[in-house]
Amino acid sequence: MNNIPNISFQGDDNKKDFELLDLTDFFKMVPTIKDHNPMHPHRLSFFALLIVTEGKGVHQIDLKDYRLEAGTVSWF
DSSP: OTTOOEEOOOOTTSSOOOOOOOHHHHHHHGGGOOSOOTTSOOEESSOOEEEOOSOEEEEEETTEEEEEETTOEEEO
16 A cells, blocks of 8 residues: 555646636546546545535545535545
């Protein structure tokens, strides 16, 4: 498990920043991410707030599944 990448956030200007990102846009960006695969295990070195407005799914954190559906707010 030591090979799990730590992901940090850098804005386009290489400064710590804040970003509001629609998951549809994020999934379009996935093929361009070169330093890790966000679909594989990883650790965040920043806070993320996920607000689900429609649809449903599952997000796994520390090997535990969290159900997501419209109205769900998750902070990790």
